[in-house]
Amino acid sequence: MINKNVKELVLWRLETSVPEHFKLSVGAKGSFTKKELKEHIQKEDDIGLAFVDLQLNFIKALTNGEFSKSLAE
Amino acid sequence: MKKTILVTRPDYDDATGYLFHYSKQIINSAKNIKVLDLTRPRLTRKNFTNLIHKQNPLLIFFNAHGNENLIYGDKIGGKEEILVEENKNHSLLTNRITYARACWAAASLGKTCVAEGGCFIGYKTPFSFWFDERWSAKPSNDKIARIFLEPSNLIVSSLLKGNSAQEAFDKSITLSKKHIMKLLKIKEEPGMMASIMILWNNIKGQDIFGDRNLCFL
Numbered sequence: 001m002i003n004k005n006v007k008e009l010v011l012w013r014l015e016t017s018v019p020e021h022f023k024l025s026v027g028a029k030g031s032f033t034k035k036e037l038k039e040h041i042q043k044e045d046d047i048g049l050a051f052v053d054l055q056l057n058f059i060k061a062l063t064n065g066e067f068s069k070s071l072a073e
Numbered sequence: 074m075k076k077t078i079l080v081t082r083p084d085y086d087d088a089t090g091y092l093f094h095y096s097k098q099i100i101n102s103a104k105n106i107k108v109l110d111l112t113r114p115r116l117t118r119k120n121f122t123n124l125i126h127k128q129n130p131l132l133i134f135f136n137a138h139g140n141e142n143l144i145y146g147d148k149i150g151g152k153e154e155i156l157v158e159e160n161k162n163h164s165l166l167t168n169r170i171t172y173a174r175a176c177w178a179a180a181s182l183g184k185t186c187v188a189e190g191g192c193f194i195g196y197k198t199p200f201s202f203w204f205d206e207r208w209s210a211k212p213s214n215d216k217i218a219r220i221f222l223e224p225s226n227l228i229v230s231s232l233l234k235g236n237s238a239q240e241a242f243d244k245s246i247t248l249s250k251k252h253i254m255k256l257l258k259i260k261e262e263p264g265m266m267a268s269i270m271i272l273w274n275n276i277k278g279q280d281i282f283g284d285r286n287l288c289f290l
Contacts, residue, residue: 019263022217023087023206024271027176027199028138028145028153031087033206050199057277058270067273071250 077107079130083147092136094212095222116147139175179280187283192238198278224248239285
């Protein structure tokens, strides 16, 4: 189960950072519009959990300095 | 004797459609190289296996779906056909350079198939990309997908120019980082942070195993 605050954060980031015409290809799982991704996150199914992981891993890399360190290499 | 590359190019959904188009760019640019281009209806496990035995390609370029243990080919009769599977026929890739533009294949299959020689480049996460759904029928016009697919194409184009597997790998990572830097500079770019997140995912997921000094030429 996704923590309520995490879910809200991921949904907010999705809403604010992804244009309507963007579609995400996630290999064999398929490709998803912003609206579809939101539905998967709400349902907390495999696709939703995978997208939450993706967001959290990125936020972690941003906050622990890994992202900026890697770009500077 | 010309060096040989074998390319698998299914085209049955959005993801494979884009990979089909982008791998065609590589094929079009290949000079003085024998290209075995496997598309429907010739993209079958039987043909794939026969071509490896008869033509002995040094470089294999998969564009496909996959998981930790296998790489698929085409969808035949509504079902994806497995081309290579760990502990079944993974030795087909041994002593070759393989680039699998496919999800997860570096997580286990990649290590196993080069344990006795060769080099494998792939992803230990899902290979993901954003695309513009308004251009999905014409991927060449899709500027969003280009950001993610150009760095992956660079792996193969670098190998075809004679770079080692490690050099090709590094160039691809460097180009992804350049795209991130470019996006960060254009702050008003729609989807900027979403694109950076996926580029980061692919950078972190890209992995290399085996003899990194192997060269195609």
